[in-house]
Amino acid sequence: MTKAAKAGANAVVGQSGGPTGVINASLVGVIEEAKKHREIAKLYGAVHAVAGIVKDEFIDLKKLSAKTLKAVAGSTSSALGSSRDKPDAEYCARILDAFKRRNVRYFFYIGGNDSANTCYIINKVAGEAGYELRAFHIPKTIDNDLLVTDHCPGYGTAAKFEACALMGDDLDNRALPGIKINCVMGRNAGFLTAATALGKQRDDDGPHLIYMPEKPVSMDKFIGDVDGVYKKLGRCIVCVSEGICDTDGVVWTKKITDTGEKDAHGNIQLSGTGALADFLAAQVKTMLKVNRVRADTFGYLQRSFAGLQSSVDFKEARQCGIMAVKFAMKETSGSTGLTTSGSVAIKRLSDKPYKIELFRTELKNVAEKTKSMPAEFINSQGNGVTDAFVKYALPLTGGLPKTEYLGSYPRV
Amino acid sequence: MTKAAKAGANAVVGQSGGPTGVINASLVGVIEEAKKHREIAKLYGAVHAVAGIVKDEFIDLKKLSAKTLKAVAGSTSSALGSSRDKPDAEYCARILDAFKRRNVRYFFYIGGNDSANTCYIINKVAGEAGYELRAFHIPKTIDNDLLVTDHCPGYGTAAKFEACALMGDDLDNRALPGIKINCVMGRNAGFLTAATALGKQRDDDGPHLIYMPEKPVSMDKFIGDVDGVYKKLGRCIVCVSEGICDTDGVVWTKKITDTGEKDAHGNIQLSGTGALADFLAAQVKTMLKVNRVRADTFGYLQRSFAGLQSSVDFKEARQCGIMAVKFAMKETSGSTGLTTSGSVAIKRLSDKPYKIELFRTELKNVAEKTKSMPAEFINSQGNGVTDAFVKYALPLTGGLPKTEYLGSYPRV
Numbered sequence: 001m002t003k004a005a006k007a008g009a010n011a012v013v014g015q016s017g018g019p020t021g022v023i024n025a026s027l028v029g030v031i032e033e034a035k036k037h038r039e040i041a042k043l044y045g046a047v048h049a050v051a052g053i054v055k056d057e058f059i060d061l062k063k064l065s066a067k068t069l070k071a072v073a074g075s076t077s078s079a080l081g082s083s084r085d086k087p088d089a090e091y092c093a094r095i096l097d098a099f100k101r102r103n104v105r106y107f108f109y110i111g112g113n114d115s116a117n118t119c120y121i122i123n124k125v126a127g128e129a130g131y132e133l134r135a136f137h138i139p140k141t142i143d144n145d146l147l148v149t150d151h152c153p154g155y156g157t158a159a160k161f162e163a164c165a166l167m168g169d170d171l172d173n174r175a176l177p178g179i180k181i182n183c184v185m186g187r188n189a190g191f192l193t194a195a196t197a198l199g200k201q202r203d204d205d206g207p208h209l210i211y212m213p214e215k216p217v218s219m220d221k222f223i224g225d226v227d228g229v230y231k232k233l234g235r236c237i238v239c240v241s242e243g244i245c246d247t248d249g250v251v252w253t254k255k256i257t258d259t260g261e262k263d264a265h266g267n268i269q270l271s272g273t274g275a276l277a278d279f280l281a282a283q284v285k286t287m288l289k290v291n292r293v294r295a296d297t298f299g300y301l302q303r304s305f306a307g308l309q310s311s312v313d314f315k316e317a318r319q320c321g322i323m324a325v326k327f328a329m330k331e332t333s334g335s336t337g338l339t340t341s342g343s344v345a346i347k348r349l350s351d352k353p354y355k356i357e358l359f360r361t362e363l364k365n366v367a368e369k370t371k372s373m374p375a376e377f378i379n380s381q382g383n384g385v386t387d388a389f390v391k392y393a394l395p396l397t398g399g400l401p402k403t404e405y406l407g408s409y410p411r412v
Numbered sequence: 413m414t415k416a417a418k419a420g421a422n423a424v425v426g427q428s429g430g431p432t433g434v435i436n437a438s439l440v441g442v443i444e445e446a447k448k449h450r451e452i453a454k455l456y457g458a459v460h461a462v463a464g465i466v467k468d469e470f471i472d473l474k475k476l477s478a479k480t481l482k483a484v485a486g487s488t489s490s491a492l493g494s495s496r497d498k499p500d501a502e503y504c505a506r507i508l509d510a511f512k513r514r515n516v517r518y519f520f521y522i523g524g525n526d527s528a529n530t531c532y533i534i535n536k537v538a539g540e541a542g543y544e545l546r547a548f549h550i551p552k553t554i555d556n557d558l559l560v561t562d563h564c565p566g567y568g569t570a571a572k573f574e575a576c577a578l579m580g581d582d583l584d585n586r587a588l589p590g591i592k593i594n595c596v597m598g599r600n601a602g603f604l605t606a607a608t609a610l611g612k613q614r615d616d617d618g619p620h621l622i623y624m625p626e627k628p629v630s631m632d633k634f635i636g637d638v639d640g641v642y643k644k645l646g647r648c649i650v651c652v653s654e655g656i657c658d659t660d661g662v663v664w665t666k667k668i669t670d671t672g673e674k675d676a677h678g679n680i681q682l683s684g685t686g687a688l689a690d691f692l693a694a695q696v697k698t699m700l701k702v703n704r705v706r707a708d709t710f711g712y713l714q715r716s717f718a719g720l721q722s723s724v725d726f727k728e729a730r731q732c733g734i735m736a737v738k739f740a741m742k743e744t745s746g747s748t749g750l751t752t753s754g755s756v757a758i759k760r761l762s763d764k765p766y767k768i769e770l771f772r773t774e775l776k777n778v779a780e781k782t783k784s785m786p787a788e789f790i791n792s793q794g795n796g797v798t799d800a801f802v803k804y805a806l807p808l809t810g811g812l813p814k815t816e817y818l819g820s821y822p823r824v
Contacts, residue, residue, distance in 0.1 A: 019587045047819050048587075060824040071816035077583035081819035084588065168716030171489035175431045175460075176496065180712075199718065273693070274686015274709050281685070296711035297686050300592075304580030306611065307813040308720075401719040404483035407459050407493035412472040 001105065001331070001340075005132035009039060009105035011328075012053065013061065014046035015140075016111035016118070017084070019077035020154030021161075021309050022317035023140045026110045027080065028073040029321020030138070031061045037329055040106060049083035049111075050118060054094045056101075073318065076304050078110075086114055092121045096129060106328050110138040110321070113146055116343050117367035123341045136324040137343035137363055140317070142303045144191035145370040148361045149345035153320055154303075156313030156396030158185075159195035161302055163400050167199035169296075170206040170237060174405055177235035178292025179226060179284055180206070183277035185302050186241050188213045190373040192302070193241040194385045195393055199400050202408075206237030213243035213251075214373045215382035222280075223287050225383050230290065242276060252276060273297070310398035316356065320344045323358045354395035413517065413743070413752075417544035421451060421517035423740075424465065425473065426458035427552075428523035428530070429496070431489035432566030433573075433721050434729035435552045438522045439492065440485040441733020442550070443473045449741055452518060461495035461523075462530060466506045468513075485730065488716050490522075498526055504533045508541060518740050522550040522733070525558055528755050529779035535753045548736040549755035549775055552729070554715045556603035557782040560773045561757035565732055566715075568725030568808030570597075571607035573714055575812050579611035581708075582618040582649060586817055589647035590704025591638060591696055592618070595689035597714050598653050600625045602785040604714070605653040606797045607805055611812050614820075618649030625655035625663075626785045627794035634692075635699050637795050642702065654688060664688060685709070722810035728768065732756045735770045766807035 001009075013030045015023055027045075034043040044058035052058065059080075064072070072079045087095065099107070107122065109115045116137040126133035139146050142158035162184060173180050186192035190212025197210060208229045211217050229236040245251045256279050277295035285293045324344050342360040349355040377389035394400075413421075425442045427435055439457075446455040456470035464470065471492075476484070484491045499507065511519070519534065521527045528549040538545035551558050554570035574596060585592050598604035602624025609622060620641045623629050641648040657663045668691050689707035697705045736756050754772040761767040789801035806812075 015587075019584050042824075044824070045818060047823070058824055059818060059821045061818075064818075068816060071814050072818060074813060075583060075815040075817070076580045078587040079583075079816060079818040082587040164718040164720070165713050167718035168488045169712060171487060171491075171718075172431050172712055172716035175427075175490040175494040273690050273707060275690060278685050278687060278690075294712065295685060296713065297709065298711075298713070299708035300581060300584055300706065301577050301708065301710070301713070304584035306576040306579035306583075306815060308576070401486060402483050403487040403718060404480060404491060405487070406457060406471060406473075406476075406484060406491040409471040411459070412454075412456070412470055 001132050005105055006039060008041050008103055010042040010044060010103050011040045011106035011108065012044045012046050012099065012104045013108040014049040014053065014110070015078035015080050015082055016049040016109060016115040017082060018142070018303060019082060020140050020142050020303055021076045021157030022153055022314050023110055024075050024079045025073045025314050025317035026138050026140060026153060026321035028069050029318040030108050030325055031064065031069060033322040033325035035062055037325065039329060044102065044104070045080045048081035050085050050087050050091065050095060051083040052081070053098045054091070056098060074309070076306050087118050087121065089121060089125060092118070092125045095122055096125050096131060099133065100131065105133055107133060107135040108138060108324050109135070110140050112141040113366060113368055113370055116363050119341065120363040120367045123363065134328045135341045135363070136328050137366060138320050138324045139344060142192060143186050143189050145187065145189035146366055147369050147371050148343070148365050150348040150356065151346060151396055153313060153317035155191060156310040156398065157308065158192055158302055159198060159393055160310045160397040160400065161305055161308055162192060162195040163199035163397055165298060166196040166207055166239070167400065167403055171403060171405060173206060173235050173237050174407060178294060179230060179235070179290050180237045181277050181280050181284065181295045182237070182239045183297040184239055184241055185298065186243060188243045188372070189370065190214050190241050193239050194373060194377065194389055196239040197385045198390060198394050198397060201403060204233055207239040208233070208236050209238045209383045210385060211240045211244045211383060212373055212378060213241050213245060215378055216245050216247045216249060217382060218247045219283065223284065226284055227288055230288065240276070240280065310396060312396055312398040316346065319358060327360050351391055351395070413544050417517055418451060420453050420515055422454040422456060422515055423452045423518035423520065424456045424458050424511065424516045425520040426461040426465065426522070427490035427492050427494055428461040428521060428527040429494060430554070430715055431494060432552050432554050432715055433488045433569030434565055434725050435522055436487050436491045437485045437726050437729035438550050438552060438565060438733035440481050441730040442520050442737055443476065443481060445734040445737035447474055449737065451741060456514065456516070457492045460493035462497050462499050462503065462507060463495040464493070465510045466503070468510060486721070488718050499530050499533060501533060501537060504530070504537045507534055508537050508543060511545065512543065517545055519545060519547040520550060520736050521547070522552050524553040525778060525780055525782055528775055531753065532775040532779045535775065546740045547753045547775070548740050549778060550732050550736045551756060551778070554604060555598050555601050557599065557601035558778055559781050559783050560755070560777050562760040562768065563758060563808055565725060565729035567603060568722040568810065569720065570604055570714055571610060571805055572722045572809040572812065573717055573720055574604060574607040575611035575809055577710060578608040578619055578649070578651070579812065579815055583815060583817060585618060585647050585649050586819060590706060591642060591647070591702050592649045593689050593692050593696065593707045594649070594651045595709040596651055596653055597710065598655060600655045600784070601782065602626050602653050605651050606785060606789065606801055608651040609797045610802060610806050610809060613815060616645055619651040620645070620648050621650040621795045622797060623652045623656045623795060624785055624790060625653050625657060627790055628657050628659045628661060629794060630659045631695065635696065638696055639700055642700065652688070652692065722808060724808055724810040728758065731770060739772050763803055763807070
């Protein structure tokens with residue numbers, strides 16, 4: 001960066017998209033590291049992400065006490081507020097104006113692929129305007145669907161939630177047997193739904209069937225699978241992704257709306273409604289004539305439940321924030337504009353012991369696109385996960401509680 | 413107890429009704445204490461409660477290792493399996509036959525008011541048949557609706573779940589503002605829905621409106637309340653009990669079914685469906701023309717989520733199991749049949765420091781009837797809780813995490 005740009009340079013950090021359990025740990029990582037660098041005069045927190053930047057809504061983050069930072073890091077959701085705005089070039093030009101007014105030379109944006117894209121556009125717009133800016137994207141998403149990185153901060157904590165939910169649900173279903181259908185978030189990626197399997201400890205532990213968006217399934221196959229498990233075990237726990245689709249490629253939730261089988265409750269969106277799970281429960285009840293069929297939609301608890309952070313996820317999220325600042329501070333010869341920008345990514349070094357390192361990747365590698373579950377993580381029947389998936393995802397939960405069920409002990 | 417009855421006497425313990433997060437702690441309390449008493453030759457665990465007794469399905473609990481017991485106590489749900497059977501006199505006669513076959517002289521039954529009633533009937537039937545039996549009920553329910561006892565084991569853990577859920581939900585709703593409706597379990601008692609307020613730390617923290625079954629509410633009043641909060645704060649979080657009813661006394665869930673506004677998904681039960689929350693969200697959306705309205709139904713996670721026990725609840729649940737055995741071992745002059753039976757109850761000695769003691773109450777005091785939220789726990793508008801409720805319920809959660817939100821900090 002030129003001397004002129006460096007003088008009195010400030011930084012902005014924002015949090016975008018759907019919150020996670022550790023997005024604040026990344027924020028605190030940015031703050032803690034920024035505090036160490038005199039090159040960053042002020043670190044502004046953008047309230048409600050890009051929306052706050054264009055409205056000039058900032059708070060002073062370097063002033064926060066260690067005690068406050070600790071509480072922030074431990075809190076779920078986005079402490080600065082979030083936004084669903086997807087800035088185009090015009091919006092980014094307004095962001096650049098806001099940056100110029102406050103001499104912002106560093107921009108840290110914590111979010112998903114859309115946020116990486118925002119970073120990319122802003123950096124491009126800045127470069128074209130000859131304004132020196134370093135823009136870094138810090139990954140977060142419970143969906144785990146970002147490219148390049150081994151996994152996304154936020155996923156491990158949400159995966160822990162799913163695993164704990166299903167460990168309890170399995171014990172509940174053992175106590176009062178029946179068919180249970182759970183609907184899980186994750187958009188078009190099955191990682192989160194797959195995580196419901198991570199707490200399985202006994203051969204017949206639920207979930208017994210897992211349906212992910214990557215493997216289309218017909219209603220006939222679905223009902224047949226449930227029937228098979230129920231006949232064998234006298235109970236069946238099913239986890240379905242909100243994004244599962246039929247063999248014709250149409251998302252089930254959309255089908256419910258289109259076929260007149262929608263409920264009378266108004267618009268149906270993927271999350272924030274129990275329609276899909278209720279619909280599936282009714283189908284199972286009608287077609288299999290089973291009395292006790294229950295449906296749960298895990299909803300927003302999956303991303304926001306307080307006090308359940310994965311220790312591994314927390315540490316990594318914070319480290320990603322720290323590294324973004326470190327990357328931004330690094331002088332590479334002739335680095336201006338686009339050349340010193342990027343997204344922080346995780347590389348897995350080993351599974352046992354679990355070990356990772358962080359690296360910088362280009363924004364365009366992460367922007368816009370999304371990742372799906374690799375084929376080797378889904379079983380051949382398309383209704384469960386493989387050992388390879390468990391090996392991949394289990395360390396991210398930071399460990400799970402053990403459970404015990406006595407009902408299957410020998411009779412006396 | 414007569415010498416003849418005492419010789420080679422055995423005990424049976426069972427777990428009934430809907431599971432809780434600490435019903436296994438009570439079971440382990442019974443096992444640990446029974447191990448200390450040679451008067452109990454064998455302690456049989458009835459698999460699936462009364463259903464297992466009449467089918468002679470028992471496991472030997474004194475043989476379990478300390479390691480297994482620790483894992484059982486830490487597991488949610490009923491480790492012996494549960495049952496929804498409600499035994500009448502004929503059923504209880506069959507239970508008595510089963511007891512006679514195995515020389516069972518002590519019966520411990522962990523459950524709600526129905527289970528207390530089962531104990532009562534069995535004890536009566538035994539007394540009439542001249543069979544010496546000591547039957548003790550150990551309270552459990554997430555609904556907290558049992559009489560006599562200050563509160564019920566199981567409630568504190570479920571209350572912790574509600575509080576953590578809403579602490580996260582509030583932060584999520586701050587990050588991405590809108591109207592959020594949460595549907596909470598609890599049947600006809602509002603205690604669990606009220607517990608959603610326990611994590612509130614700032615004046616404008618959600619939930620902003622809480623509707624409990626004890627206070628009927630019209631749709632007009634409900635919509636008006638939501639509108640008022642939304643206009644003031646730009647967001648609104650509402651928690652409604654699954655059992656809320658209209659001003660004409662009819663439960664809302666029933667109304668949805670009866671008015672043709674039911675969904676097309678089949679039968680609607682109070683729990684295990686998202687119908688009520690979805691219906692309310694659609695009403696709010698239509699009547700207030702607010703775009704972002706979301707609904708969650710917390711479902712079975714409320715009673716089964718793994719790894720989230722309240723330390724206070726855990727300790728008390730275990731202690732209730734221990735005391736049941738102690739009460740049963742106690743010889744009172746001439747105690748036979750009904751005279752040495754009872755239900756374990758909790759008496760609160762002080763709020764600060766929180767202190768309780770356990771005592772014995774008669775089975776008939778607890779059997780069948782249920783308790784509602786006292787009037788002083790509900791605010792005058794019927795849409796929230798009072799400080800008296802928080803003082804009552806907060807200690808039962810065993811403490812809650814602190815949260816921090818920066819979006820309301822002063823701008824720079």
